[in-house]
Amino acid sequence: MTFENTRDSFDTQSRDASGKVVRVMVVDDSLTARTVLGKVVDRTDDLSLVGTASSAEQAIGLLDTVVVDVILLDLEMPGMGGLAGLPHILEKSGGAKVLVVSSLTAEGAQETISALSMGASDVVQKPEPGQFNAEYRADLAKRIRALAGAPVSASFEQAADESARKVDEPELRKAPNKSVDCIAIGGSTGGIHSLVQFLGKLPKSIVTPIVVTQHLPNAFIPIFASQVETASNRPTRIAEDGMELKRGEILVAPGDGHVSFVRDGARAVVKITHEAVASGCCPSVDPMLATLGEVLEGRVIGVVLSGMGRDGQNGAKTLVENGGIMVAECEETSAVWGMPRGIAEAGLASEIAAPVDLAHWITRRTAVAV
Template sequence: MGYSPPLGAPGSASGLQRGRAIRVLVVDDSLIVRAAFSRLVGAEADLELAAAVSTAEDALALLATERVDVILLDLEMPGMGGLGALPQMIERAREAKILVVSSLTADGAEQTVEALSLGAADTLQKPATGGFDQAYRERLLAKVRALGRRPLRRAAPAGQAAGSTPILRSPSRERAAIVAIGASTGGIHAIGQLFGALPTCLGVPILITQHLPASFIPAFAQQLREISGRPALPAADGMALLPDTILIAPGDAHLALAARPSGHVVRLDRRPAASGCMPSVDPMFASLADAFGAASLGVVLTGMGRDGSEGAQQIAQAGGTILAQNEATSAVWGMPGAIARAGLASAILHPRDIAGRIAAAVIARGA
């Protein structure tokens, strides 16, 4: 089974529920793609096509005067291209979210992961000939609506949850022996922020489940090595858990653990998860709770849907700690929002501040 992203996004209301349509900008040098995406957006009552342009330069010129909510961006175009224009596009678009529409070639994977690390919110494979079917259209529209949703509350300062204060759990009194991070939409950028603020030496293994296709995982691992200064590897069956080594769920299996006389090792699980995601955060968290109990530390970052909620409940029941990203800094506050609403989080923070809590939980008692 290959990568299966979350399609549902609890709380991701349409633009009509926000009082105005979600304005979409299409940036692609293919006339066929521009026409297909334009027709799709134009047919939805809660979406509005702001423009469809063929170059990044045209997009930057338009963003200087037009407000948009979501940008569908191709990376390989004549001129400066989507990747080269991305930093300026993020600056000019202000609160707009960027959905990279990419091929799944090796080169495309590297460029797409780099775009996600720079701040693009999500990615979707560009449809092959004959692949623009109903399932693809539904997936694209779900992503556009989730990204175009405006936050219910005004942004709060880093380290502070937006809006009314949710109920927080007390953190574990045990020193964290392992850290597991789950993320989806916007997660690569958030993970980069977290590792940029995390001490180089924690002395515990780190597991990551990021919703990505399998072909993107090697590029993601390489990027993590550069950002974190740690070994970062796609997980494989039987791999030992080593201090300060990052193991990443492959796109076609859940990352779980198995007990061996020498210690815990990786066990890849390809059974369907309740969330529908492959890989899913839930099996990773559930396995963590079984293996490490109150010494488990789970982190839920930005993402669409509810993946991670069931596993986080098991970590909480085992006495472990769950940390969640706040709404103000999330591309989509689906996964961390579900954690917050369920009262499972011990803190709801900016990713940089989550790094501080991780360090405190590993180095001393409590988070």
């Protein structure tokens, strides 16, 4: 078996301000894709291409000889294929993060969402002819750094946003003792795997309505909603204008708008909005948390799971100011501790824990109110 191994180039890579070089492997059966993705890594000072493989089987074998931080993985390959190989790659890579390379269209969405549910951390656009430009290179490098826990940019004012540096133990906010009319969940990079774990431990006896905002391309949302329904064993719908919260059901934000809520008499109903938000995300977690906090007068538990950036922090502040409760995923289980870190460092969280433990915590909080 022959591998394309560039491990010898590792020591020649220059480093960013943090001194960290991110070790990357590219797994794709297309020579063109391997070449394009490999060039992005080779031309970025703080990234090092330690190996490439044209199949999942080759990647698994190569992991015996190299140490990797991030693996770029195509799912559609001859032989075992990326999806079937993913559990073996995750197990053998010693904690490396997997970045799925996808067309970001409805075709292949099922496999991509399945991979994200199984433990892949993020998805990136598969390079098309002529797409190898500065914007594409910058976005890919940013995603790789975030997954590896390296600073996103040495010049950006939040350069250490996704860094691996330890912070002081955040102080927890005392949770108000009140009924809960909704559980609102937000996530991004790594958030789908965390969400599946969370929902899997939330008992069916909890019939509190659930709303989910997950950063995903719009073409992926129907498949994502189906995965959520399976993981939660609850009816799940994509949110549309005029829908109302229903006990025992889940609403999922569409991929091309923010799910917000307005008061219609005694009902809290959905209003899909498209305003610009501070995070630049669409859909954004901020409008969901802020409007639910206002419309339901704080009878909400907000959950922020793994994700890059600070989306959700502004909305969480509004929710808490209205008497709501916020919890966040801990650093140890987050693929990227960005979004939950924003909640924690702002002093908005009443609990910071792994997804399964957050589910147990919420079960205890809502048991009386259900």
